[in-house]
Amino acid sequence: MNLEIKRDLASSWFQTLQNAFCEDIVRIEKNKAKFISKNWKRSYKKDEGGGEYRILQNGNVFEKVGVNFSKVYGKFPKEFQKNIPGANKDPRFWASGISVVMHMKNPLIPAMHFNTRYINTTYGWFGGGMDVTPSKIDIKEKKKFHRTLKEMCDRHNKSFYKKYKNWCDDYFYLPHRKEPRGIGGIFFDYKRDNFEKDFKFVRDVGVTFQLIFNDIISKKIKKKWTAKEKETQYIKRGRYAEFNLLYDRGTKFGLQTGGNTDGILMSLPPLAKWK
């Protein structure tokens, strides 16, 4: 398949997903809260693409949710080239992706994160995943979440779930706290077995996230919470901010390559506390 077509397929899918997620979120908010949308360009001197980030704050259900789409291209700075597959001799890249972070008003509903991307250097690959961060673990919710992920992975390849679950556990870990960020999920990168199969998997990851967030929210949306549970959530969000600022590759990469700061740091919680 022609490279241009692959790129169009991938980026169109990410945009479709952005719309679908936003529609669900506004529906969950009973149309009483709105997204604010912002378009940005990577460069104002030449065409290097850009993106659209959408953010909804202070809803009845979502305290802050960002749904980011981007399609960018250009050249990697020299110091990045050797760390990125296929960019050693040719610094040109093309990248498109979608990322979502949900920080919930009800502290019994976990924070949820999802991302998928398609990247081209002289190689082309998919990456992404999702993970869930409750402030207090709900065993039943955790089991169902992982069961849903396993079933989805198994539809594509019986080896995926274990591999991507472990990758997620390794990645979303705070060594200085000796704590995982949350209850895990799946995480994958440099996926370039076969475009059609990989893309099918990536689409399934997106649709499955949609299923999961709708399900998790609907189960708990009416549950009452206490001030103490809200405090615990604020502290957990402090950990979330620590992870994103200290360790997250996407955050570092974005800030160092002149990405859109507000878009990149959209993942930060609306309100965090440190004791």
Added chain:
Amino acid sequence: MNLEIKRDLASSWFQTLQNAFCEDIVRIEKNKAKFISKNWKRSYKKDEGGGEYRILQNGNVFEKVGVNFSKVYGKFPKEFQKNIPGANKDPRFWASGISVVMHMKNPLIPAMHFNTRYINTTYGWFGGGMDVTPSKIDIKEKKKFHRTLKEMCDRHNKSFYKKYKNWCDDYFYLPHRKEPRGIGGIFFDYKRDNFEKDFKFVRDVGVTFQLIFNDIISKKIKKKWTAKEKETQYIKRGRYAEFNLLYDRGTKFGLQTGGNTDGILMSLPPLAKWK
């Protein structure tokens, strides 16, 4: 002068200062709030020193203030050796210091930060400084702060103020926001001209910080503030957390060398917001 004596002089001074600061703070709180003190050790297997961090939260004046003392020794991990003066061939080090971060309840009073330290590898040097972070700049306060610093520096060497002010401006800067952290101050490192002179300067920096924080607080302690000003402070604190987690050398160094996480991250604000 014998190295042991230098170390004792420096670390004793830092402890004296810790006590003096804490007494002032409790006095400012009219004895209605207390420090919680925690002693920690760098290692429980062998003697590698440790420290005492003291924290006071939810006072009438201080929302969160930490006053940290430490005296640690041991060996640098290999990957650090080449980045630290005098440690290239010999990984052993000794370090003692005091650090203070004040996050104020009244958003009209700036956050204030101070630190001084004495470090030995095969070299020995002092480092430290102070800087002030208002959520809204008060020109009069800024001018007086810098004038006090200049007068203090000039007592030691006419070239210090300009040099250390610029060092501070360069260091406390958030490139991804294109914003300085606050209104600056002074910052110095690798100072090893002459132990007696350097130590005298370092003591003066400490005493001057004590003078400054008492003065800044007393001027504004009774000023009324609005909810909007408090919100601006929360957003500014988000920037503070970004700086400390993304860029601060001390934070990175501490976390990567197995320092005390709670002590290191004591600098984080009690409550921060991101829009």
